Amino acid sequence: MxxxxxxxxxxxxxxxxxxxxxxxxxxxxxxxxxxxxxxxxxxxxxxxxxIGLENYGTVLTDPVFWEAMGRTFFLLASALPIQVALGLGIALVLHRPGLTLLKTLTRLSLVLPMATTYAVVGLLGQVMFNQKFGVVNQLLGGADINWIGDSTNAFIMIIFWDVWQWTPFVALVLLAGLSMVPGEIEEAARLESKSWWVVLRYVQLPFLIPGLVAVLILRTADTLKLFDMVFTLTRGGPGSSTEFISLMIQRVGFRAFDQGLASAQAIILLIITIVLAQIYIRVFYKEV
Amino acid sequence: MAAANRRAPPLFWQIALLLVIMAVCVFPFYWMVTTSLKTQVVALNAPPVWFFEPTLENYREALFEDGVLDTLINSLIIAISTTALALALGVPAAFALARFEFRGKKDLWFWFITNRMVSPIVLALPFFLIAKNLGLLDKHITLILIYLTFNLPIVIWIVTDQFRGVPYDLDEAARLEGASQFTIMTRICLPLAMPGVAVSAIFSFIFSWNELMFGLILTRTDAKTAPAMAVSFMEGYNLPYGKIMATSSLIVIPVLIFALLASKQLVRGLTMGAVK
Structure with missing residues (x-):
């Protein structure tokens, strides 16, 4: 004791x-x-x-606030499934035996996007997705797509960069989960069934659940925090099509200078975050 | 899946897939570096050119004429100081969380961890006003302190976990010899917990080095960080893309090298808590 x-x-x-x-x-x-x-x-x-609770009244009835909130969760709901699907695919490939050197190199290159300065990702986006001299349009066979100036395209571009930067994280977390499956159990299952799907669903999945939960928690928090990359790439535009919650609060506080209202928005965001964190952690996480 | 797919997909497809994954990860960096070596005229060529005569002019101008060098030094000072401070404060706290029993421990742990989830914008607004009133705008110490809000939870989270992995018998033995708790921590547990401490230091450094928003809001010139500097090139109509990419390369490449060297530890830290 x-x-x-x-x-x-x-x-x-x-x-x-x-x-x-x-x-x-x-x-x-x-x-x-x-x-x-x-x-x-x-x-x-x-x-x-x-003025008492007037700012809070304004925020709670302000469609701009709730649209930004909705947009933020829409981004999470569109990027996360792609990240999990691609991440799982990459993890399964890397988990297979053989091709050791190539797989080590792949694992190393997966570390790079995650370590990249978020602001630089946005700046890179500006250069690569430029309509005229961007390499993306060139690689698409000389397409003339206006990425940054069009609402839908700008949103797709944000999803692209979010997926680029965070799929490696999902892949590495799931790979760590796969390596927890005891070797003899996996071998036995593979002898039993020829379908990779059956092995994944009944043998490997239980070991992947904690990783998937961690990914869900961290990606939710990071999407609510998302600022740097979008700020340097689109500044929330065009219009307000990529104005996620943290960008909107920054605009109200530092570009419209209304600190009172922005503080009320920030505190409501904080309450939403804490409630979500409570739910997530209490439901899924082991504590001290 | 078809029954034909027995064990592994044909080797060729596996190799192709791995190469594609690598290319997608690496290509943006390739493009960043090559763009940084282009003159403005070449950079604005439509469609973009892949082969050209490289020049280091962008780097020279950015570093020595626009002051990117100073901002890189600022970023370095801030990231190292805040990491050191987070370790000095966080390691003892982690030791207490791992070793001592006391009331409110769960709530305390939860509070530490929640800090990591809070959007920095929530703190940026009041911190700006407080710093303004205290005359702390554009000072290194301001960023060093505010970065603790995400570094300290990271250190506490990872190091607590690491301390829990150190067998308790060692403590007991030392205790019978009359060692104080502080001695037990520094002499016995800390050396064994070093991998965790190193991982949390790496994370803390990278997060601080990469941070933009606080740097943008809380600094002007003297303490301006490198990411804030890169963004300030974005004003005006004719953007100096070569210079922006040169600055970006200067910010990112040291971190990438660092991340590659420490990739084992980084991946361990990232996936920690995710597999248990």
Whole structure:
């Protein structure tokens, strides 16, 4: 059994982290809470005044906010299935024995997209998807597709980059899951059944579930956070067709200067995130 | 699947598939680097050219005339400092979470982890106003501190897990010899937990180096980070694509080399908690 440790010792170990996270993580939130209850426009700082929950009322009834929220989940719902399907395919290929060198090289190249600066992915998108001198249109046989200036195409382009950057993550997580399947069980199953589908469904899938859950949680959080790549690629445009939730809040706060309203939006986003995280973690995750 | 498909698809198709996967992963970097070696005239050629006379002019201009070198140094200072700070704070906290029993531990762990899920924009708005009022805009320390909001949870998450893997008997033995908890952590557990500490340091460094939004909002000139610099080329009508790609290469390539060297640890960290 573990021996008892005094409160003072515990605090000496964990206190500094709590204080640091409280200062940089909670103090700003309290300040945002205060701001959200005020009319607070950066260009009209003399007219800051308490207006109660008015900002929250505005956000909750604002179609722009809910459209951005819907767009964010639509992105998640369109990119994630592609990432899981491709990722699973890649993991299954890499899991097969043989071709060791080639597979090691493939695994290495899968690390690259994930490590790439998100902002640079956006800048690369600008260059590669340019209508006139972009290489993508050239590779499509000299197509004349307006990627960045068209709402639907811009959205497809965002999905493309999200899939490019995060499919490797899904693939590596699922590959790690596949390697947890005991070798003799997999061998026995392969002797029993010739169909790869049966082996996948009844033997390998149980080992993939934790990985799929982790992917779901992390991709949800990352999509709610998504900012850098879209900001450098489309700035949320054209119109508001790629304005996801974090971009919208940034626009309201720093380009329309309405910090009061943006703070209310941020706090509602925070509540949605915490509720989702609670649900996900309580349902799926083992804790300390 | 047809019954004809016995064990593996024919070798040829496997090889082709692997090559395609590699090409898709690597091609954007190839295009980034080649574009960075083009003059503006060549870069704007429609359709794009694949063979041309390369020039390093974009790099020279970006690094020495536009000040990209300074921003790279800023990014380096900030990423190293915030990583060091996150480790100094997070390792003892992880040790406490792994080794001590106390009330509210689950809630505390949950709070640490939730921090990672929160969109940075939620913190960016108030942090901007606070930094403005305290005169902390455009200072390195501001970014070093705010990056703790995602680095500290990463360190705590990975290192807690690693400490739990260190057998408890070792602690006990040391304890009978009269060692303090601090000595047990630094002398006995930490050396054995080094792989986890290294993984979390790598993540912390890469996340901080790659971050754009806080850099954009909280810095202007003195503490401007490299990604914020790359974005600032995007203003105006005639975009200097070669220079933008040169700056992008300077930002990304060091991280890619770093990631390749540490790829085993990186993959371990990424998939950790995902397979159990």
């Amino acid at each position: 573990r021996d008892r440790v005094s409160r003072r010792t515990i605090f000496a170990f964990i206190g500094p982290s709590i204080i640091a996270l409280a200062l940089v993580g909670i103090a700003p939130l309290l300040y945002a809470g205060w701001t959200s209850l005020h009319f607070f426009n950066l260009t009209k700082l003399r007219r800051v005044k308490f």
